[in-house]
Amino acid sequence: MAGVEVKVEGLSKSFGRANIWSDVSLTLPPGEVSVLLGPSGTGKSVFLKTLIGLLKPERGSIVIHDTDLVRCSESRLYELRKLFGVLFQDGALFGSMNLYDNIAFPLREHTSKSESEIRDIVDEKMALVGLTGDEMKLPGEISGGMRKRAGLARALVLEPEIILFDEPDSGLDPVRTAYINQLIVDLNAQTDATFLIVTHDINTAQTVPDNIGMLYRKRLAMFGPREVLLTSEEPAVAQFLNGRTQGPIGMAEEKDAAQAAREMEEAGQLEGLPALKPQLQPSPGVGERMAVGRRRDRVLQMLHTLPPAAQQAIRDSYAEDPLPYEPPTGPIQKPGLPPKRSAGMAYAAPEVTDLQGYDPGYDATQSLRPSPASRPRWRRR
Ligand SMILES: Nc1ncnc2c1ncn2[C@@H]1O[C@H](COP(=O)(O)OP(=O)(O)OP(=O)(O)O)[C@@H](O)[C@H]1O
Numbered sequence: 001m002a003g004v005e006v007k008v009e010g011l012s013k014s015f016g017r018a019n020i021w022s023d024v025s026l027t028l029p030p031g032e033v034s035v036l037l038g039p040s041g042t043g044k045s046v047f048l049k050t051l052i053g054l055l056k057p058e059r060g061s062i063v064i065h066d067t068d069l070v071r072c073s074e075s076r077l078y079e080l081r082k083l084f085g086v087l088f089q090d091g092a093l094f095g096s097m098n099l100y101d102n103i104a105f106p107l108r109e110h111t112s113k114s115e116s117e118i119r120d121i122v123d124e125k126m127a128l129v130g131l132t133g134d135e136m137k138l139p140g141e142i143s144g145g146m147r148k149r150a151g152l153a154r155a156l157v158l159e160p161e162i163i164l165f166d167e168p169d170s171g172l173d174p175v176r177t178a179y180i181n182q183l184i185v186d187l188n189a190q191t192d193a194t195f196l197i198v199t200h201d202i203n204t205a206q207t208v209p210d211n212i213g214m215l216y217r218k219r220l221a222m223f224g225p226r227e228v229l230l231t232s233e234e235p236a237v238a239q240f241l242n243g244r245t246q247g248p249i250g251m252a253e254e255k256d257a258a259q260a261a262r263e264m265e266e267a268g269q270l271e272g273l274p275a276l277k278p279q280l281q282p283s284p285g286v287g288e289r290m291a292v293g294r295r296r297d298r299v300l301q302m303l304h305t306l307p308p309a310a311q312q313a314i315r316d317s318y319a320e321d322p323l324p325y326e327p328p329t330g331p332i333q334k335p336g337l338p339p340k341r342s343a344g345m346a347y348a349a350p351e352v353t354d355l356q357g358y359d360p361g362y363d364a365t366q367s368l369r370p371s372p373a374s375r376p377r378w379r380r381r
């Protein structure tokens with residue numbers, strides 16, 4: 001199973017008259033790991049469910065293997081769904097089935113494999129997530145972390161090309177979060193599948209993905225190489241990454257104020273932007289992630305379009321094998337946040353990928369090294 005590109009364009013989703021998000025466009029690069037951030041209730045889970053065709057968007061397209069999931073036939077959608085492995089937010093295990101039967105379920109449902117073939121696959125996936133010996137346990141008898149890992153094993157049995165994780169780290173202590181994050185990176189190296197992870201965990205966002213996006217005010221505020229968001233001084237982004245309660249992200253637009261407050265508190269009270277941490281590497285013996293080389297080429301192509309702080313952070317991350325300096329061409333990107341809506345005003349979302357006419361405040365043709373003043377706060381110390 002090798003990774004496949006997922007191209008989302010102009011996607012909008014409402015429930016009745018309640019718009020959840022509009023005009024979401026992003027491409028999940030094949031085999032890379034992407035993270036989706038956003039305050040509670042901004043529709044991250046709805047986005048994952050839309051990607052796998054469980055929810056129908058009103059507008060837009062989701063193209064995988066040249067097929068638009070939004071418009072294809074039911075039978076084609078059924079086929080395409082098999083490309084996905086999903087770890088749902090609550091694990092979604094059947095409470096009355098032991099772990100073995102839970103994990104075997106998709107194989108019994110979707111394949112004509114014999115019970116002995118199924119046993120081999122289930123044993124392998126249970127070993128992979130560290131659950132060997134727990135086959136007979138019921139979901140109600142195990143810890144939250146074990147339930148997540150069982151959900152992950154079940155998501156893997158059909159050898160998916162795309163794996164969606166809805167908060168794989170929620171409710172876990174830091175040690176178990178570190179364990180599951182390492183497991184995700186190792187899995188990516190082993191499978192080269194395309195990963196999308198929804199998380200609130202700042203450490204996960206900082207250390208696991210190649211790319212990060214953020215849903216905010218019913219739009220995808222940005223999506224791009226991890227360094228763009230992690231060096232952004234855009235107030236809402238910096239607030240979110242620092243978990244501060246002071247900032248443009250208000251409780252009113254969130255589903256559950258108490259929960260959001262807890263998340264903010266858990267995230268800590270840091271000053272300025274957190275330092276960029278190195279990306280997690282696969283465990284010894286697991287092998288290289290195949291996406292690393294592809295990602296390097298891809299990022300080099302777009303480097304000149306990124307804000308200076310992101311460019312510098314990307315160059316720093318490739319310090320051992322420095323990126324060549326390419327003469328910049330084309331428009332500069334700005335990681336834009338949507339403006340506040342005001343009543344009666346036409347609302348134009350900023351194009352994240354192509355901001356013609358945007359004044360970046362620096363001359364991208366002159367120097368690729370940012371001036372000290374344009375460097376993010378954490379670098380100026
Ligand atoms: N099937 C549905 N019918 C109607 N409204 C729904 C449905 N599913 C979700 N919603 C609404 O969509 C909004 C976004 O929900 P969603 O669960 O995607 O948020 P989220 O970003 O995943 O939040 P959290 O971080 O708390 O998990 C919420 O207001 C929710 O009530």
Ligand SMILES: [Mg+2]
Pocket residue numbers: 044045046089166
């Ligand atoms: Mg959710």
